[in-house]
Amino acid sequence: MHNAITIIRDEHRSIASVLKGLLDHIAKVRAGTEEADFALFTAMFDYIEAVPEKVHHPKENDYLFRLLRQRDPEAAAILDVLEAQHEEGGELLEALRRKLGAWRDGGSFEAFDQALTAYAEFTWDHMGKEENLVIPRAEKSLTLDDWDVINTAFAANRGSAW
Numbered sequence: 422m423h424n425a426i427t428i429i430r431d432e433h434r435s436i437a438s439v440l441k442g443l444l445d446h447i448a449k450v451r452a453g454t455e456e457a458d459f460a461l462f463t464a465m466f467d468y469i470e471a472v473p474e475k476v477h478h479p480k481e482n483d484y485l486f487r488l489l490r491q492r493d494p495e496a497a498a499i500l501d502v503l504e505a506q507h508e509e510g511g512e513l514l515e516a517l518r519r520k521l522g523a524w525r526d527g528g529s530f531e532a533f534d535q536a537l538t539a540y541a542e543f544t545w546d547h548m549g550k551e552e553n554l555v556i557p558r559a560e561k562s563l564t565l566d567d568w569d570v571i572n573t574a575f576a577a578n579r580g581s582a583w
């Protein structure tokens with residue numbers, strides 16, 4: 422197992438637990454058993470913006486996906502989808518912040534609730550595609566030199582934000 426794969430899977434698990442925390446809280450708010458904790462939502466969105474959006478996805482694009490495109494041209498179709506989803510994820514996060522603000526200011530709870538659930542499903546599906554479709558292809562076709570480059574890039578995550 423290459424270090425970068427372990428790190429990517431760990432980072433995906435961290436993202437998944439943040440999403441689970443958000444969904445657990447919104448479910449309790451929906452059920453009326455907890456007061457909405459707007460600071461919690463904001464802190465979790467700040468985390469997603471600071472780490473997955475600014476560190477994790479760009480490293481996938483710039484190292485893993487870039488080298489895989491060179492070694493396995495047939496991977497282009499799935500990598501195009503995933504890179505587009507990296508862009509879309511940033512837009513969805515901005516939309517979530519707007520919907521959170523609207524709800525807090527007296528607007529629709531349902532709009533935020535639905536957008537949050539859709540965002541979690543979008544992100545889980547995205548990470549599943551990376552783990553089930555991209556990593557196996559990368560393990561087959563990348564060279565040891567490629568992995569050195571990718572491992573170094575991902576290991577650098579560990580010292581700072583992660």
Ligand SMILES: [Fe+2]
Pocket residue numbers: 478481503507547548551
């Ligand atoms: Fe990704």
